[in-house]
Amino acid sequence: MPAPLRALLVGCGGISRTWLDAVKTMPGVRMVGFVDLIQDAARQRAQEYGYADAWVGSDLLAALDALKPDMLFNCTIPEAHAETSILALEHGCHVLTEKPLADSMENARRMLAVAQQTRRTLAVIQNRRYDPNIRRLRKFLESGVLGRITTVNCDFYIGAHFGGFRDHMEHVLLLDMAIHTFDAARMITGSDPLTVYCHEWNPVGSWYDYDASAVAIFEMTDTGAQTPNIVYTYRGSWCAEGLNTTWESEWRIIGDQGSVIWDGAEGFRAEVVVGSGGFRSQTRPVELSEWDYPGMLRGHAGVIAEFVRAVQTGGKPETDCTDNIKSLAMVFGAIQSAEQSRKIKIEW
Numbered sequence: 001m002p003a004p005l006r007a008l009l010v011g012c013g014g015i016s017r018t019w020l021d022a023v024k025t026m027p028g029v030r031m032v033g034f035v036d037l038i039q040d041a042a043r044q045r046a047q048e049y050g051y052a053d054a055w056v057g058s059d060l061l062a063a064l065d066a067l068k069p070d071m072l073f074n075c076t077i078p079e080a081h082a083e084t085s086i087l088a089l090e091h092g093c094h095v096l097t098e099k100p101l102a103d104s105m106e107n108a109r110r111m112l113a114v115a116q117q118t119r120r121t122l123a124v125i126q127n128r129r130y131d132p133n134i135r136r137l138r139k140f141l142e143s144g145v146l147g148r149i150t151t152v153n154c155d156f157y158i159g160a161h162f163g164g165f166r167d168h169m170e171h172v173l174l175l176d177m178a179i180h181t182f183d184a185a186r187m188i189t190g191s192d193p194l195t196v197y198c199h200e201w202n203p204v205g206s207w208y209d210y211d212a213s214a215v216a217i218f219e220m221t222d223t224g225a226q227t228p229n230i231v232y233t234y235r236g237s238w239c240a241e242g243l244n245t246t247w248e249s250e251w252r253i254i255g256d257q258g259s260v261i262w263d264g265a266e267g268f269r270a271e272v273v274v275g276s277g278g279f280r281s282q283t284r285p286v287e288l289s290e291w292d293y294p295g296m297l298r299g300h301a302g303v304i305a306e307f308v309r310a311v312q313t314g315g316k317p318e319t320d321c322t323d324n325i326k327s328l329a330m331v332f333g334a335i336q337s338a339e340q341s342r343k344i345k346i347e348w
Contacts (some may be wrong), residue, residue: 004030005311008055009094010084011075012045015098019035022301033063050123061083064091073304074098084106085122085260087222089114094121096307098247100179101321105348108325115321122321123307128248129179129187129318130302136291137262139297140186145272145286146255149172149189149230152220155234156181156249161207162288169208170337171200173238176215176336181249183327185232188253190229191220192326194228197343198334206239213237216334218346257284 002261007029009016015037019152033055036042044053044260055067063069064087072088074081074097082102085095095115101124102108115122123243127135141149141152156177166172186192189225200211215235236249246264251261297305303319310317329348337344 002028002312004028004306005070006030006032006067007071007073007200008035008067008069008086008088009034009045009075010060010063011077011098012038012041013075016045016073016075018050018300019075019304022044022297022299022304023073025301025307027303028312029304032069033057033067035060035063053237055180061332064088064093065288069093071096071308076202078103078114079279080113085111086114089118089120090121092118094307094311095277096123096125096249096304098125100124100175100331101324105329105332108321108348112321112325115271117246121307121310121317122318122323123303123310124321125300125303126183126300126319126327127303128184129258130298130300131248131298132291132298133264133266134184134188134248134294136288137253137260137268137295139291139309140260140268140270140288141188141253141255142190143289145258146253146260146270149253149255151252151254152185152250153190153252154181154185154228154232156234156245156311158238158244158247159241160238167207168209171338172208172210173214173236174198174222174331174334175199176238177238178216179327179331180232180247181234182218182330182334183324184248185218185220185234186327187332188251189220189230189232191222191230193218193220193232193330193333193346194226195343195345196330196333196337198337199341200338201236203239209339212239214333214334214338216337218330229288260287260288266327267278327333 034042034046039058070092198216218232220230248264251262260270271283273281333346
C-alpha cells in the first residue's frame with residue numbers, strides 16, 4: 001500500500017469540521033498541518049481531531065516550506081481562495097478548495113493557468129453531486145428514455161434566517177447558493193451554458209439588505225457545441241416563508257418523449273410517450289432504476305475521496321477546475337445580467 005498523502009488544511013472555521021470528519025475515515029490521507037489567521041483556531045482544530053503532532057500556525061508560506069505537503073485543503077473565505085490555491089500550486093501541492101472556485105472569473109482563470117503550468121490538480125467541493133438521488137436522476141436521463149432533453153426547470157425556495165454576514169451580502173442568493181443548483185443543472189444534462197438573462201429583487205418583508213430572490217433563464221447546449229438546445233430556468237429565494245423546497249431544489253425535466261419530476265429528495269415521477277396522434281399523446285408512468293454504486297461516499301466525503309484517488313492515480317476528478325469554472329461562469333453571468341438588465345453571453 002502506498003504511503004498516505006500528506007495534507008495541509010488552511011482555514012479552520014466551522015466548515016473545516018465537515019472536511020476533517022470525512023478525512024478521518026480515509027487511511028490514504030494524513031493531516032500534517034493546520035493554518036489559520038487566528039493561530040488558536042488552528043491549534044484547537046488540530047487538537048479536536050487528535051493531530052497533536054501536526055504543524056500549527058498562521059503563516060501559510062512557512063507551513064508550505066516546512067512541510068512540503070502533497071495536498072492542500074482550502075477552507076478559507078472565497079476572497080482568499082485564489083491567492084491561497086495559487087501559492088499552494090506553486091509549491092507543488094494538489095489543491096481541493098471549498099466552493100466557489102474563486103470570487104471572480106478573473107481569479108478563476110488565474111488559478112486554472114497556474115494549475116496547468118504546474119501540472120497539479122485543482123478541484124472544487126461540489127458536494128451535492130455526491131448524492132445518490134441526483135446520480136439516479138442523471139442515470140435516468142442518460143438512458144434516453146425521455147428522448148432529447150429540451151427544457152429544465154428548477155425551484156429553490158427556503159426562508160433562511162441566517163443572521164450574520166449573509167444578511168448584508170449583495171447578490172446573496174446567486175453568490176452564496178446558486179452555484180450548487182447551476183452545477184447540478186450542468187451535471188444532470190451534460191450541457192454547457194451559452195447565455196443568461198437574470199432578474200433579481202428583494203421582496204417586501206425580506207430580512208436581507210440586498211436582493212435575495214432571482215429568476216434566471218439560461219440557454220445551454222451539448223458540451224462543445226455552440227447552438228442552444230436546452231432552456232434551463234432557475235427560480236429561487238432565500239426569503240420565501242412556508243412550503244420550503246429541499247436544499248437540492250425541485251426539478252421538472254422535459255424531453256421530446258416524456259418528462260420527469262424530482263422533488264430534490266427521494267421523490268421521482270416520470271411519464272413517457274407510448275402513443276401519439278390525438279390532442280394529447282398517450283403516456284404511461286415509468287420507474288427510475290435504482291442507482292447503485294457500492295462504497296460511494298456522500299457529500300464532502302465523496303468529493304474528497306475522488307480527489308485523493310485522482311492524485312494517487314494521475315486521473316482527473318469530476319469537479320476539476322477545468323470543468324467547474326463553467327458552473328462559476330453561470331453565477332457571474334447571472335449577476336452581470338441582473339446588474340445590467342440584459343442578456344449576457346457566458347464565457348469562461
